[in-house]
Amino acid sequence: MTLEERIFDIPSEHEQNVCGEFDVYLKKIERSIGVSILSRDGGIKLIGNEGQVQSAKQVFFELLELSRRGNRITEQNVDYAISLAMENKKGALLMVDGDTICHTISGKAIKPKTLGQKQYVDAIRKDMVVFGTGPAGTGKTYLAMAMAITAFKSNEVERIILTRPAIEAGEKLGFLPGDLQSKVDPYLRPLYDALYQIMGADSFQKNMEKGLIDVAPLAYMRGRTLDNAFIILDEAQNTTQAQMKMFLTRIGFCSKVVVTGDGSQKDLSPDVKSGLEVAEKVLGKVEGITFCKLTSQDVVRHPLVQKIVTAYEEYESKTARRKDSYDIKHRKRVRSASGT
Secondary structure, eight states, rough: OOOOOEEEEOOOHHHHHHHHHGGGGHHHHHHHHHHEEEEEEEEEEEEEOHHHHHHHHHHHHHHHHHHHHOOOEEEHHHHHHHHHHTTTTTTTTHHHHHHOOEETTTTEEEOOHHHHHHHHHHHHHHOOOEEEEOOTTHHHHHHHHHHHHHHHHHHHSSSSEEEEEBTTBBGGGGSSOHHHHHHHHHHHHHHHHHHHHHHHHHHHHHHTTTTSSEEEEEGGGGGBBBEEEEEEEGGGGGGGGGHHHHHTTTTTOOOOEEEOOGGGGOOTTSSSSSSHHHHHHTTTTTEEEEEEEGGGOOSSSSSHHHHHHHHHHHHHHHHHHHHHHHHHHHHHHHHHTOOO
């Protein structure tokens, strides 16, 4: 096999950011792609077959460009750059990084970090109703919140409405102690946390008092028509078919709706179909409605979370296949026994 050698220059001011402390990122790229990487003054030497060298070069090129844009390179950046290079998706990481939605109160840029997240954000910009599904850590709710706040601040909508079904782990509001606010707060806390981070507590509180931001359980949407609003339904896997229909028929003029959920985290009883699952079957071909499915590749939390999500996805897929196989065999036995 013929080996290729390529020199890739990395300016000294970007070297630690791109290669990682003690070259930890460099070693990860070397292991993942199967290329040999030698450090040299002002850069690195790549040694391997043509495909390996090209993939490694693409990874370093995109990481260096991220560093030049002022980003602190993370392990997640490196892992994602490697996966994109292995799929020969040139420039994808830089395209994703170039889409800043808004900034947090501390000045941190909020932007999609994967192609799946970018497609999700683009769908929210384009369509009136978007369903974002996928495992924990894929940014479904956080990105939707950032888009809602951006639309609100730019006067595209007059208010933000955030809602969740207030039934989780078998608890119903009527059986919980305290007044309404103390009952619903635990269910809505993740939404509050995101709003505080992006808007700041003072701005959030003022807009809440003016009625411009409304955070409430899904049951309180009944009977309302929601005009000129950006509406987010979170944890939609815990809606019933009737609740989902009720919610979607609340949509008014000049409004935008994002529905987020994770089908693997359903808290409904086994005999109740999730409204999220039914909606995809019923509305999948309706113009103006987009379904975006995020996967373990879009997880942007600790790298271990991505491994956990992938492991569960594989387990659940195998379990589903075994169940399908059992159901088919069972039906055959029933038909055989009945003589049909």
